[in-house]
Amino acid sequence: MLIARRADTRARADFATWKMLAKLNGASALPQEAQAFLESYKALLKQMSEAEATEATIKLMYKAYYGDMGGAGAPPELPADPKRPAKDNVTAFKRPPAQRKPPPQQHQPTSGSATKPRLPVALIFACLVLVYVAIRYFWP
DSSP: OHHHHHHHHHHHHHHHHHHHHHHTTOGGGSOHHHHHHHHHHHHHHTTSOHHHHHHHHHHHHHHHHHHHTTOOSSOOOOOOOTTSOOOOOOOOOOOOOOOOOOOOOOOOOOSSSSSOOOOOHHHHHHHHHHHHHHHHHHOO
């Protein structure tokens, strides 16, 4: 039963990962086994609902994983977890809309002390040069 639970958990995790990669157009990077399971999932989608197709594909994967993990005979039926319905919470990647820059505003002085006057960079640099020269030549 331990192998069965492990195989079922791995099948569910792998299927969710593969489905997400397929939605992000990365299915071609998956191994052949994963691509085969996704193709069978797509075929099942044409015949039944998404939830039923998902469960059927997971059961196919579970049977394959059970045999690979050393399970003997037919895999046991695991009870469905009613607290945890199979649902798809993966969305396709979409770029966020481009942020528009606000139009440049004209600097209009307003009355009051809320706005500070801006000194140009060249004026600040010139003052620093004057201070340096004054210290260098006039300081003993």
